[in-house]
Amino acid sequence: MSLTYDPVHWTAHKKLYDRVLLGLIAGYLSVFFGLQAWLHPASTYETNIIRATGTLAFFLLHVTLCIGPLCRLNRRFLPLLYNRRHLGVSVFLIGLVHGVFNMVQFHSLSNANPFVSLFTSNTAYNAFAGFPFEALGFLALVILFLMAATSHDFWLHHLTPRIWKSLHMMVYAAYSMLVMHVMLGVIQLERSPVFVGLAGVGLFTVVGLHVAAALKQQKTDREAIREVAYPEVDAFVFACTVSEIPDNCARMLMIDGQNIALFKYQQKLSAVHNLCKHQNGPLSEGRIIDGCITCPWHGYQYLPGNGQSPPPFQEKLHTYDVLLHGERVYVHPKPHPEGTERPPAIIPDNLSSTNTAV
């Protein structure tokens, strides 16, 4: 019997995702080089590579950033979320090629250290139009490197989800820098309304989707809040009625700072902590599949009665007590230790729900 470590658990979905991604990258580069050869036959290979990788990385970053809010707005986009990190790492690698070629082309053929030249060849840091856009691109690349280097679950476990997520939120700073890198760089020279328009469309799409998703989620969060100030039954808090929860689905609750997912399944009701142990995915947006709560982000599973992952997995969630009075469901906000078995509330036959999951 041997024990081996697999750094990547390849699945059919991951392979398909990567094949499509590589195909798109290869297709884009082919079309770009072809157009360059036709429209700008005098430009050199280095210039073409710089332009191709720069535009591709910028475009892919927009695609990557759009996936999150799209999934919030429409669940059909969820499959794109599962391996979004592959897109992110690709953005970094393509951006790295762009950066290296730029450094060689513009900063390496002098007496100065290329990195010193990068920050000192243009010192108009107090100007706007002439701001050293190269420095913005370099700093964004550093952020993307940190994110790519920590994209593996190894870092997620060791940094903890909270710190890991905070680090990866720096993508917004990187995106802002890259938008200005483009607007203060190539746009100032090319001056073409087409490029200005494309940059604007990308920016407004990303910003618009994030704002729309934020507004939608804000509404959901407000509806989920239940006040403890008016506990009704032995400190239990009213959650909802039985019929409001579709079968094998959940209702998200915010009670006394506790984020709770209340699941209805097999004529029973159980409540667990809403956040997946993997990457804090919203379990209430998942389903019960094969008797297990299944996270919509990456498929991690937990048993609803005790919040434990089925063997051999060892993740555990806090569980909460559930009470059913007539049609009204109550949840106690005090969490039990992770993995604690709690009896579910049984739904009597006369309350069997016709409200099924879509």
Added chain:
Amino acid sequence: MTPALRKTHRIAWFSLAVLLPLAWLAAVLAVPDKLCQEPARAPQPAPLGSIVQSKQSENLLLNLRSDVEDSRYQLEILITKPLTSANAVVWCKQADQTNKQLGLLGAKGVYRFDLDSTATQTIEVTVTDELKKQQLAALKWDR
């Protein structure tokens, strides 16, 4: 995503929704009307109709061109081989026997200089290396 993280995301994106479009617009408005950088070579005047005289040196071919009426003259210099002189200045002798600088030669290619040739009977042009104090080429033509 925890509610706290969601709130942080909301704050971040509502801020970016204001700042980024403003920055984009500011950058668009800052685009200059014309490019700041100087072109590597100034545009050359069009060649005049006929070559009245030609002179070949080691690296240079000098052509004196004129129009059909012989009223305008132009010096055309073709650098046939890269110059070994770091400095190559083109001069034209004026009516008062002083030399007027027409321009500098640099990379390989064609250079044209319109000549103010109405005053002198003789058109005399030279190309010199001012650093080494050498004459690289010369052309003289009596009208």
